[in-house]
Amino acid sequence: MEEKNKAIGKGVSRIEGILKITGKATYATDYPAKNMAYAVLFKSTIASGTITSLDTSAAEKSQGVLAVITHKNAPKLNLKGGLRGGALLQSPEILFHGQHIGIVVAQSFEQATHAAHLIHVEYQKKEGKTDFDKLLPNAEMPKGKELADLVRGDAKAAFENAAVRVEEIYETPIEHHHPMEPHSTVAVWEGEQLTLYNGSQIINGAQTAAASTLNLKPEQVRIISPFIGGGFGSKGGQWANLVLTAVAAKMVNRPVKLALTRQQMFNSVGLRQRNHQKISLGASKDGILQSLSHQTTSHTAVDSEYLEPCGDCSKIMYEVPNSLISYRVVPMNVILPTYTRGPGKSTGSFALESAMDELAYKLNIDPIELRLKNEPKKDPSNGKPWSSRKVVECLKEGAKAFGWDKRKAEPGTNKIGDDLVGYGVACGTYPARQRDSSAVIKLTKKGNNVNATVEIAASDLGTGTNTILAQTAADGLGLAMENITVKLGDSNLPPAAGSVGSVGAASFANAVNDACTKITDELLAKSGKQFFVRPTAKDLMISENVSAFETRADAKAPTQADQYSAHSFNANFAEVRVNALTGMVKVTRFLAVTGAGRILNPKTARSQIIGGNIWGIGMALSEESIIDPRWGNFATRSFADYHVPTNFDIGKLDAMFINEEDKIPNKMGVKGIGEVGIVGVAAAVANAVFNATGKRIRHLPITPDKLL
Template identity: 80%
Template sequence: MEEKNKAIGKAYSRIDGILKITGKAAYATDYPAKNMAYAVLFKSTIAAGSIVSMDIDEAKNAAGVLAVITHLNAPKLNVKGGLRGGALLQGPEINFYGQHIGMVVAETFEQATHAARLVKVTYNQSEGKIDFEKLAPAAVLPKSKELADAIRGIGKAGIATAEVKVEETYETPIYHHQPMEPHSTVAVWEGDQVILYNGSQVINGAQTAAAATLNLSPSQVRIVSPYIGGGFGSKGGQWANLVLTAVAAKAVGRPVKLALTRQQMFNSVGLRQRNQQKVSLGATRDGKLISLSHETTTHTAIDDEYIEPCGDCSKIMYAVPNSLISYRVAPMNVILPTYTRGPGKSTGSFALESAMDELAHKLGMDPIALRLKNEPDKDPSNGKPWSSRKVVECLTEGAKAFGWDKRKLQPGQNKIGNDLIGYGVACGTYPARQRDSSAIIKLKRSGKVVTATVEIAASDLGTGTHTILAQTAADGLGIPMEQIAVKLGDSDLPPAAGSVGSVGA
């Protein structure tokens, strides 16, 4: 029987690989534009309060400066347009340290950087909410109904009858976004339409948010982003720098490039918030779970809310009749948190699985055996059958592959020469999401040779979208991969799912 898939599943060099290693792949700030000007943001040096006055005279008169834009002369923007984190120069209020409070546009990047340092700001400073340790005890219920307390059975009270108990608190720190390519944009106005060359994990989402914030229709905004130098969620939603570049370009009547510095990245594009996760497990002597509670305390911005769902895995990972999944949040003068590499799933499974190991240790039970004993036959959160679940197979085959039978129960007992050998196990889960996508395939025939071009507004986060689409098209059309070209990363192309939440590559 002839093999159906000749390209999918086979090893290929990435079709954009040569472009990347030779420096010919064009990222956001690589796009040439005639008469380019450069914008540099300047930021608040307090966490809370308001701006009383700004002395911009020295900056305005510095060599090469074209404009100094602050809340006093910025155009009116739609702050509910879909951008994350605020900081759109719409007022004197300061909500977090490092909030954008203005930008300088100049002939060169160096001139803009120098002039930005000449701006003198007077503040009316308030006491900032910046100490999580002090604020956590007074944390409140989230506004989102999806994060309301989820109680099964008698909830946390079920632990009272447990023969063996584990109650531990696990913490994960703030993680800052620092992909290889910092967030950056080139804005070019053509009449009442603007082209934004920008790294975006969701092309059409960036287009919609930019248009709404600029009070334009989506047809007036074009996003171009064929290559992205990493994003890890921070480029899944867009931040103020995208639109402020367009504002700067409009103000000076020239194309403008704005690239965040490494230092500015720390308080410009969100973060993974600090999480305190208290996990309480109760079980019978033979290891059957009877109670599970996963209580997360975290923080969000003063003026907006985002909470990563650390309890998601605990809702469905194990069969347990009594459970509580809860969240409490403390508003802080810190930039809005955002999606970061498996939001909630990675941090939450760390806490849950650490507690399961502690329980196995208390029971004197093999950690894999404990997990297998509590494998649910249906989704515990809703009683529905699984669409797919291979935990038992993964644990069983993984144990064979790693020589789990050689593991000794007490740590520090497995050695090869002078090296201690550790064996560990953990489970996790992630939803299988889908989003609509569309594409155009253009075929061209020259003699007996047929070539195809795939056009789609997908993004390539560095995960190989160009190559994956070429493989898929090659098998679907029955022509060699070498005869497939891929065009993506442009909102003028057919709309597609982005590279977020495992819905795109």
């Protein structure tokens, strides 16, 4: 048995890392093509109305321009093909500021960019829905069934009768994903076959959406996406730019490269919507929760609905007999919101876990103690048993490692020079799920040297997929990692789930593991022999002298999985320093303690967790996109205005994992870490700011002005 699991669990460096450190990793726009043409999008400058005239003549005459494509000459596309956000140049109607209204294709990028400035557009303007605060009182019931009011007991009555109450509104602003690689595509047609080089978190999803929108069969479209320059949800669903690149390539009969500009990233590929969350907590004097209401109002696009589920954490975090989770929505002339790291949970936990901190302060109970008092034995939302839940361990081990005992309970009393020091804690959770995925293993033998290739249309956007699949295959086949080749990021490979919603590792690794088991079984059967100790696939290839062998496994979640409630959980500890004079905040220390089942590779897992933490710190302190309601445009329109954290914004970060064996959600016992890493982070920081300053900031981000 020692021979097994040699690779899994080890902190192995990324196997594709060498390509990344030498500049040889190929992202979409790195693909060379002979005779490449360059496309640039141009966009509406109103939020609502109709294009009445579109003068493209100057652009068309501009040197090097090959085509100007607008709704007047674009081919008919299928608007229900599965792309998000519309803007497919099918009509003169404008639904949001910055909607694509055309493409210039030219010999060079410089020429295309210049010509795009020469387009003259006239509009018939309509009054746009652009002011969230004004629209808030008229919020509607969302259409999605999963967003219906979730009622348990009588939350209102229990709140009113509770000895201690907290009722506050928490606001999170619009945020943008801003992966470092702007969404970009190279489209190459060969006859009726289309190849799209395009960073895609869901390879097969991109393929079917592109094909369907272009009225093609899926097999006519190939997505190539071995490297993705970050996505964080924005490259999960695909957007108009993917297909418009193909349209442009078809129209100029050349390969076309189209990369969104950073500025265009604000209104092309979704966003995290603004959330207005009202939390009402009622508790007994000794801190036992009696009532929890979490009422969220968000916005969505005027023609399509997406809401991030802010109430999800509140559904399951605490034992409480009376609860109400509700959603309301205001349609706005703003691009469709979409999944953004820790969708719903990151923002929802900010509200819930801030309120818990407020309650603890009111009760004069340590915030860790308050959480321990309300730990649920089973999932309070549906009565199912937990597959595993290590919140208590996360809190206790974290408190020990972080030095929680050094926290001063009274805010504003820990001072070093002009700096106020504060500690905060907050918990988080994210569901653990396995999605259908298929993998092929190909074994070859030369002499006694056995090599394996793993093929799966999975994606690796920096999550470590390549590496964990090599580890999984090495252990599953009895090979060393250097004998494994992983092929992913290509829709020609066996279909797989996406790297979204923390399903990637569970779905891909179980598919590969199943394929390893299956190929070993088949080699055993082929040998016709009985073994006392089960041999590895490698042993069998050698002993049976097989030169090449392959198999495919189609993996599904275990059938009993849905009888349990399966989630990753964490506890986050933040130490901040706030300059009392300037209001500037720095997170000097942060510890995330996570119970996420089996950790396949602690090195890449730690990176995922601290990456999520840094996202949460950005959410807490600096990230905010602001709409000017007069025009519906983003007044924050560059990285100079939209402040993602820099290296110097980040202090010492530590990641701790709770040992946890849980094979209920999937055979490998993997619960997922990509999303949970951000959940609870903003609240931990905000709670630490309160502890430092006595100021409770309920409207993110906590910029210096709010602390003066």
